[in-house]
Amino acid sequence: MNVIHTIEELRAIILENKQKGKRIGLVPTMGFLHEGHLTLATQARAENDVVMMSIFVNPTQFGPNEDFASYPRDLQRDTKLAASVGVDVIFAPSVEEMYPHDGGIYIRAGQQATVLCGASRPSHFDGVLQVVAKLFNLFQPDFAYFGQKDAQQVAIIQTMVRDYNFPVELRIIPVIREEDGLAKSSRNVYLSATERAQAPAIQQALQLAKQELMASGNVEQSIQLAKRIVEANLEGKTDYLTFLSYPDLTEVTAETQQVLLAAAVYIGKTRLIDNVIFSLKGEPAYV
Ligand code: PAF
Numbered sequence: 138m139n140v141i142h143t144i145e146e147l148r149a150i151i152l153e154n155k156q157k158g159k160r161i162g163l164v165p166t167m168g169f170l171h172e173g174h175l176t177l178a179t180q181a182r183a184e185n186d187v188v189m190m191s192i193f194v195n196p197t198q199f200g201p202n203e204d205f206a207s208y209p210r211d212l213q214r215d216t217k218l219a220a221s222v223g224v225d226v227i228f229a230p231s232v233e234e235m236y237p238h239d240g241g242i243y244i245r246a247g248q249q250a251t252v253l254c255g256a257s258r259p260s261h262f263d264g265v266l267q268v269v270a271k272l273f274n275l276f277q278p279d280f281a282y283f284g285q286k287d288a289q290q291v292a293i294i295q296t297m298v299r300d301y302n303f304p305v306e307l308r309i310i311p312v313i314r315e316e317d318g319l320a321k322s323s324r325n326v327y328l329s330a331t332e333r334a335q336a337p338a339i340q341q342a343l344q345l346a347k348q349e350l351m352a353s354g355n356v357e358q359s360i361q362l363a364k365r366i367v368e369a370n371l372e373g374k375t376d377y378l379t380f381l382s383y384p385d386l387t388e389v390t391a392e393t394q395q396v397l398l399a400a401a402v403y404i405g406k407t408r409l410i411d412n413v414i415f416s417l418k419g420e421p422a423y424v
Pocket of ligand 1 (some may be wrong): 165166167195198213263268269287290
């Protein structure tokens, strides 16, 4: 496995593989890999000639009071884990390598970024699109792999790919969970033992709210039920817990095909997100 840090090295590797007609799969990450990332890489391994992973904690997607400085980082550990699932190349650039110019050209996410995480993290998705657009241009991947856990991120990147004609196919992988239902996340390491024991209540609340919506068709009643479960089981605060049409992220109506039930909850200082996507016809659905 090759670990590289510069765009020059990356361009040489991409050129060589493109000239040989190799199919390139990209797994973009911010590192501190967990089973969710490894599942993306495993799928990429099965579908591509070359599997590349970016590991870059992107400062432009963190707000001023967020955890950019303390976000967990361990390249040595990540390298071993990535090698174990057959990643060929890790690109781990510095911030200066990725953003040498304060150039002033930005991509702005649209309406989909005004709700859910976008409501409390106003420039977050602009930062995500900035780095993902750069990564797509640098790697020129045939396939790029993202987790459904970040459902809003997936929907917004899909819109960018569509609207800006990026020649890449997105592969979306279902949420990977711990045995007790907690969605895997690099931020789970922040939880104390007590917080960790409480955290599965988020997924339990989402599942009950989904059942309630399927049974009653009453959005508000289902949301209130889920919020009560979260409040009763967690020492924390709900940032949002809501139903939206997916992937457009507008209000659920009688025409809605796929519903996103999404939550962001603070447990202590740690903000965790989770979601369920389903069809109102009763079939589980993934984009
Ligand atoms: O999902 C993530 O880890 C990040 O938002 C991404 C897509 C790697 C961009 O920094």
